[in-house]
Amino acid sequence: RHSEGACPASALAAAFDPFEGPYQVDPAEALRWSRDQLPVFYSPKLGYWIVSRxxxxxxxxxxxVLYSPRNALEKITPATPEAMKVLASYGYAMNRTLVNEDEPAHMERRRVLLDHFLPENLEAKQEMVRRLTREKIDGFIDRGRVDLVEEMLYEVPLTIALHFLGVPEDEIERMRSFAVAHAVNTWGRPTPEQQVEVAHAVGRFWQYAGEVIEKMRADPDGEGWMHYTIRKNAEIPEIVTDSYVHSMMMAIIVAAHETTSLASTNMFKTLLTHRDAWEDVCADPSLIPNAVEECLRYAGSMVAWRRETTAAAQLGGVELPAGAKLLIVQASGNQDERHFEDGDRFDIYRDNAVEHLTFGYGSHQCLGKNIGRLEMRIFLEEMSRRLPHLRLAEQEFTYLPNTSFRGPNNLWVEWDPEHNPERANP
Ligand code: HEM
Incomplete structure (x- = not known):
């Protein structure tokens, strides 16, 4: 398949475009050639080094330290001067949170803010997730056909996230448009016209985050992680800074729910297209925890993340200059056959599924991973028990084109309500 004279890998590197084509269809498959031939390569179209193994x-x-996370929330498509003007008009000043903060500030802050995320402090959330999930299913179980995103997988993670943060739950629709704008702004390739539109939405989101903080400050004993953060901001402002509080307020709304909604959507899509696995899960719910990990490995919602070198480095046999921007594609690593046997095969019995990189790894590893997992497990427990005859409807899947957040916008499923198990055993 080598074309005359040309090096196919360098041609593929030159052609690589994460906003359209194969990467948007299947990022792991789109980088198979890279895993095999050129595991670290420069993408001239993106201006980033792509890392695939x-x-x-x-x-x-x-x-x-060598690979700083400081560019993790940068606009991957630089803002146009018009868009910058719009953002400035809102006083937009998104800066460091946790995920894009260098040491030692990051660890000092992470340590102070860690408690709410510990498994023993999440126990109480379990009942709430189950109750919300059951209510949603009660609402559609006799219908026979729904978009699971619209009916459950968007709203339940959002409600849980807002509750965890202690943010008022009154503006779900507004948050939805904000979240999309934030994702496009950070990981997408908007046209110059879209840049201006997105900048307005992002600016409004920034102001909204500020208003929410003010509202929360007025309730000093409020519950939830952001209330706690605000109290720490008053106590130790040099560690939990004002800028951190405002930036985190905006980032966390998206980090805590969009990631989980998309991962859950991918999970149902994957299981329903691998019918044997779905049926095994229905027959034996003890398979669910590992099935969730395998779904996160095979079809995670966070498919690529970013780092920047602080000095010259050597990676995958390639010399990287200082200041090199890296797009590290977890979706590709998650299917790397050097680590996962038959990495492109979906297998809920895989014994190292949990080693996936969807939550990142190391000192910045996702703090909310156990919240995400908890929700995914409960969704799967409830759905597989109450709708084992569920199937995927005929449909075209659409995705928001971007480098990092991945999951279909809708997921239509159908079933025959006559065969609902609870009709036979009410
Ligand atoms: C960080 C993915 C759910 C809060 C991260 C990172 C990834 C990620 C890739 C960066 C990791 C790194 O740099 O090593 C996901 C996925 C989720 C999810 C796939 C769902 C399936 C959540 C939830 C919350 C949350 C529910 C909060 C309630 C955070 C925070 C960080 C983070 C605070 C920053 C940690 C740090 O830098 O110290 N997440 N996340 N995430 N995530 Fe999540």
Missing amino acids: YDDIKSVFRDN
Whole structure:
């Protein structure tokens, strides 16, 4: 398949475009050639070095000094002057949160803010997730056909996230448009016209985040992680800074729910297209925890993350200059056959599924991973028990074109309500 004279890998590197074509269809498959031939390559279209193998991605995550996370929330498509003007008009000043903060500030802050995320402090959330999930299913179980995103997988993670944060739950629709704008702004390639439109939405989101903080400050004993954060901001402002509080307020609304909604959507899509696995899960719910990990490995919602070198580095046999921007593609690492046997095969019995990189790795590893997992497990427990005859409807899947957040916008499923198990055993 080598074309005359030309090096196919360098041609593929030159052609690589994460906003359209194969990467948007299937990021792991789109980088198979890279895993095999050129595991670290420069993409002139993106201006980033792409990292596609499991071991290289993990070593980047492991060294957060040489590979700084400071560019993790940067606009991957630089803002146009018009868009910058719009953002400035809203006083937009998104800066460091946790995920894009260097040491030692990051660890000092992470340590102070860690408690709410510990498994023992999440126990109480379990009942709430189950109750919300059951209510949603009660609402559609006799219908026979729904878009699961619209009916459950968007709203339940959002409600749980807002509750965890202690943010008022009154503006779900507004948040939805904000979240999309934030994702396009950070990881997408908007046209110059869209840039201006997105900048307005992002600016409004920024102001909204500020208003929410003010509202929360007025309730000093409020519950939830952001209330706690606000109290720490008053106590130790040099560690939990004002800028951090405002930036985190905006980032966390998206980090805490969009990631989980998309991962859950991918999970149902994957299981229903692998019918044997779905039926095994229905027959034996003890398979669910590992099935969730395998779904996160095979079709995670966070498919690529970013780092920047602080000095010249060597990675995958390639010399990187200082200041090199890296797109590390977890979706590709997650299917790397050097780490996962038959990595492109979906297998809920896989014994190392949990080693996936979807939550990142090392000192910045996702703080909310156990919240995400908890929700995914409960969705699967409830759906597989109450709708084992569920199937995927005929449909075209659409995705928001971007480098990092991945999951279909809708997921139509159908079933025959006559065969609902609870009709036979009410
Ligand atoms: C960080 C993915 C759910 C809060 C991250 C990172 C990824 C990620 C890739 C960066 C990791 C790194 O740099 O090593 C996901 C996925 C989720 C999810 C796939 C769902 C399936 C959540 C939830 C919350 C949350 C529910 C909060 C309630 C955070 C925070 C960080 C983070 C605070 C920053 C940690 C740090 O830098 O110290 N997440 N996340 N995430 N995530 Fe999540």
